[in-house]
Amino acid sequence: MDEPRHVPLPLKYRPMTFDDVVGQEHVVRTLRHAIESDRIANAYLFIGPRGIGKTTLSRIFAKALNCTSPNGVEPCGKCQNCTEIAAGRSLDVTELDAASHNKVEDVKPIIDAVQFKPTSSKYRIFIIDECHMLSNAAWNALLKTLEEPPSWVRFIFATTEGDKVLATIISRCQRFDLRRIQTHDIVSRLKHVCEREGIDAEEDALLAIARGAEGGMRDALSSLDQLVAFKGERVSEEDALGVFGLVSRSSLESLAGAILRGDVAGILKAIEAFDSAGKNMRRLSGELLHHFRNLVVLQALGPDARSIAATPDQIKTLAEQARGIDPGRVFRICDQLAEMEDKLRYVLSVRTLIEMSLIRASRLATTATIDELLRALKGMRDQPEVAAPVPDTVVSAPVQAPAPEPAHAPAPSRAEILNDPKLNDVLASMPGAIITDIRGGK
Numbered sequence: 001m002d003e004p005r006h007v008p009l010p011l012k013y014r015p016m017t018f019d020d021v022v023g024q025e026h027v028v029r030t031l032r033h034a035i036e037s038d039r040i041a042n043a044y045l046f047i048g049p050r051g052i053g054k055t056t057l058s059r060i061f062a063k064a065l066n067c068t069s070p071n072g073v074e075p076c077g078k079c080q081n082c083t084e085i086a087a088g089r090s091l092d093v094t095e096l097d098a099a100s101h102n103k104v105e106d107v108k109p110i111i112d113a114v115q116f117k118p119t120s121s122k123y124r125i126f127i128i129d130e131c132h133m134l135s136n137a138a139w140n141a142l143l144k145t146l147e148e149p150p151s152w153v154r155f156i157f158a159t160t161e162g163d164k165v166l167a168t169i170i171s172r173c174q175r176f177d178l179r180r181i182q183t184h185d186i187v188s189r190l191k192h193v194c195e196r197e198g199i200d201a202e203e204d205a206l207l208a209i210a211r212g213a214e215g216g217m218r219d220a221l222s223s224l225d226q227l228v229a230f231k232g233e234r235v236s237e238e239d240a241l242g243v244f245g246l247v248s249r250s251s252l253e254s255l256a257g258a259i260l261r262g263d264v265a266g267i268l269k270a271i272e273a274f275d276s277a278g279k280n281m282r283r284l285s286g287e288l289l290h291h292f293r294n295l296v297v298l299q300a301l302g303p304d305a306r307s308i309a310a311t312p313d314q315i316k317t318l319a320e321q322a323r324g325i326d327p328g329r330v331f332r333i334c335d336q337l338a339e340m341e342d343k344l345r346y347v348l349s350v351r352t353l354i355e356m357s358l359i360r361a362s363r364l365a366t367t368a369t370i371d372e373l374l375r376a377l378k379g380m381r382d383q384p385e386v387a388a389p390v391p392d393t394v395v396s397a398p399v400q401a402p403a404p405e406p407a408h409a410p411a412p413s414r415a416e417i418l419n420d421p422k423l424n425d426v427l428a429s430m431p432g433a434i435i436t437d438i439r440g441g442k
């Protein structure tokens with residue numbers, strides 16, 4: 001007998017039921033409810049980046065609608081309708097890829113088929129992928145059917161570019177925006193797959209794959225497949241990083257640490273190392289911005305915030321880094337990094353731009369913000385006779401946002417701060433701080 005052919009992991013682990021779908025709970029909940037309450041809209045529109053499951057979800061929905069022996073709202077996957085839809089052979093479910101079939105002639109068969117009742121199922125379903133590619137003439141031809149479809153017809157549109165779909169179409173559809181899948185959700189799915197497949201992979205390796213896939217489960221699974229094909233069933237972080245040109249989690253975190261400490265030499269050495277190892281510098285910039293964005297979220301909402309998409313190890317490091325720095329400074333670093341991201345699209349000398357931007361970010365990390373100065377000044381005013389030392393804001397600034405000034409004491413103006421006789425004492429008490437906000441313009 002022949003050896004069983006290798007089934008690619010994205011295909012083998014493609015979700016078959018609503019329960020299997022990862023990271024799109026908001027969409028799945030509504031679709032299930034629609035089936036339960038038998039309130040199926042005429043047309044659905046799924047919008048979202050590639051590889052996050054739009055087509056898969058369309059097929060699961062089509063199966064759920066036409067399954068002859070569903071388990072609750074889940075398609076059984078075994079009846080004739082389910083198996084034919086899965087194999088793309090169902091006479092009642094037509095898929096059209098509008099990326100390559102976008103003309104009036106391409107939608108004509110759909111318009112003709114609409115009038116016939118389904119052969120063996122409840123609904124005649126049309127799934128139109130990359131629907132933003134349909135020509136205006138093709139849309140116009142479809143529009144009338146879309147307005148008043150026969151009771152047995154349902155449309156499912158999917159697209160990566162929702163803003164290119166005409167408003168007249170969107171208004172006739174129930175619209176769902178699918179999300180990029182969170183990194184930790186991808187990591188836990190990859191873990192499950194590795195267990196089932198007997199693949200021995202480090203957690204940081206799976207994290208690297210998930211980072212490289214940028215929210216797409218299909219890409220993550222096919223990268224894992226490739227790595228196993230090249231390296232065998234032991235996957236290390238280094239292998240995974242190599243595929244995507246990513247830097248390791250620990251190097252990224254220590255670069256962030258160097259920025260926070262104002263360690264210019266450390267920054268330059270790290271960039272030199274990444275560049276000569278052929279790392280993807282644009283990705284590095286995006287990931288660094290994401291790291292600092294996580295710091296902002298952690299400082300504002302605490303380490304349990306759902307919007308921090310990070311593994312427990314990452315959160316531990318983030319919490320340590322967040323403790324050491326004033327939120328105002330982190331926020332300004334984010335601004336600086338966002339500006340760098342923006343400029344990266346145009347510059348040729350990527351490395352130079354990153355070096356200069358990160359050095360500037362490191363200066364922001366060690367520059368007192370006006371808020372900090374105000375707090376320090378206020379502290380001195382409140383205790384005029386005692387020469388109390390102002391806490392060293394560079395190392396131990398409180399993580400919480402500053403308490404609002406009481407209403408009867410309005411914040412001093414810039415001129416008042418400049419003329420305050422205590423300003424020099426305040427400045428002197430902030431060792432290492434570069435005061436540029438107040439005295440030297442920006």
Ligand SMILES: [Zn+2]
Nearest residue numbers: 067076079082
């Ligand atoms: Zn079925």
